[in-house]
Amino acid sequence: MRRVQGVTARGARIERIDAGGFHAMDINAAIMPDADFAPVRSLIPEIHGILGIAVFSRVLLDLDFPSGVVAVERRGYRDLDDQPGVDYRGTIPLVALAIGESQVPAILDTGSNFSLILRDDLNLPLGYPWVEEDGFGGAGLGSRAVERGANAQIDGVARLGPVSLVNPFVRRQVAGTRESIGTEAISRFRMAIDARARRIAFLNEPLVFHYPESRPADPARRPGAWLGIEGDAIRLQEVDAGGSSIRRGFGKETLLPTSVAKLRRCDSGWGCWRCSRRAADSG
Numbered sequence: 384m385r386r387v388q389g390v391t392a393r394g395a396r397i398e399r400i401d402a403g404g405f406h407a408m409d410i411n412a413a414i415m416p417d418a419d420f421a422p423v424r425s426l427i428p429e430i431h432g433i434l435g436i437a438v439f440s441r442v443l444l445d446l447d448f449p450s451g452v453v454a455v456e457r458r459g460y461r462d463l464d465d466q467p468g469v470d471y472r473g474t475i476p477l478v479a480l481a482i483g484e485s486q487v488p489a490i491l492d493t494g495s496n497f498s499l500i501l502r503d504d505l506n507l508p509l510g511y512p513w514v515e516e517d518g519f520g521g522a523g524l525g526s527r528a529v530e531r532g533a534n535a536q537i538d539g540v541a542r543l544g545p546v547s548l549v550n551p552f553v554r555r556q557v558a559g560t561r562e563s564i565g566t567e568a569i570s571r572f573r574m575a576i577d578a579r580a581r582r583i584a585f586l587n588e589p590l591v592f593h594y595p596e597s598r599p600a601d602p603a604r605r606p607g608a609w610l611g612i613e614g615d616a617i618r619l620q621e622v623d624a625g626g627s628s629i630r631r632g633f634g635k636e637t638l639l640p641t642s643v644a645k646l647r648r649c650d651s652g653w654g655c656w657r658c659s660r661r662a663a664d665s666g
Contacts, residue, residue: 400438405455407438433494437474440578446493448570449587463575468584469544476576476583480564481542483508487562491583495565498552498594499541502562503533510538513555514599515623517606530557531609531621536597544583546572547591568592602626608633 393414400407436444443461445454471478476491485505503513513533533555541548548568556562573586607626611618617639622628633639 400434402434405439405442410438435474436476436576436578439576444576444578445573445586446576447573447586448566449573458577458579461575463577463582463584466575466584466586467545467590468582469546470582472581474578476581478543478564478583480562482537483539489562489564491569492561492563492565493569495563496567497554497563497565498548498567499537500554500556500560500563500565503555507535507537507553508539509553510536510550510597511599515607515609515621517608517626519610519612532557536594543568545585545590549591549593550596551592551594552597603630613638 395412395414397410397412398408400410439455441458442455443458443463445452445456447454469478471491473490477488478491480487480489480499482505487501487505489499489501501507513535516532516534535553535555537551537553539550541551543564546569551568571592572590575584575586576582577584602623602625605623605626606628607623608619608628609621611620619628619633619635619637619639622633622635622637
């Protein structure tokens with residue numbers, strides 16, 4: 384058994400992987416329990432596995448996010464030495480993110496749909512204070528809520544090598560996550576990853592992205608609640624002063640009877656606050 388992203392997984396070897404014209408042989412794999420893989424499938428139902436960068440150690444991995452194309456090519460076919468880029472460490476790319484005078488180690492996580500996930504003790508130059516998230520603990524319908532997240536926007540530039548992210552959105556790091564750079568931050572760029580040289584080259588211009596200015600919603604217009612699922616009911620784990628939940632008479636630890644099956648049929652793909660309010664209204 385081995386630990387993968389905090390989950391106990393069973394080790395295995397795969398004789399061959401075929402993806403388009405790419406072939407890989409004799410691959411180490413981790414078989415995760417279905418329950419631990421469920422949060423991933425709740426977001427992308429058709430997914431059955433995740434390929435790590437180590438699978439592509441003998442080729443260049445070309446991630447063209449703007450075109451929605453992933454390609455591989457033989458190493459040496461193209462010279463990337465003159466391309467602007469950034470070096471990384473480890474098999475999960477660990478890069479240095481520069482914010483002001485600080486150098487923050489962060490993983491490049493193509494499996495995350497966030498922009499930046501960073502600790503809140505870094506004295507980040509924020510355009511407004513952290514705004515606590517509304518919704519359920521985690522992306523799936525687990526019985527135990529995880530730590531509540533929060534979001535803000537950096538007032539300044541975050542630099543990833545030659546790439547400048549101007550006023551990027553940032554999510555507060557919570558237990559079980561790592562400081563990371565997600566696809567929202569890199570989806571404007573085309574990158575070639577050389578896993579053997581541990582280098583990421585950027586292949587398109589401009590290497591700058593200006594995030595739109597954002598302002599937090601009026602607290603009175605937000606639910607102001609963090610929820611978890613308990614059997615066939617919803618438990619309010621946290622309730623914020625000034626939010627619509629407390630005005631509706633809901634307090635911390637309030638239990639709302641509802642149907643988990645109804646939440647599973649939610650249009651968003653998983654239980655959301657809108658569905659829980661409908662359930663509460665219907666009794």
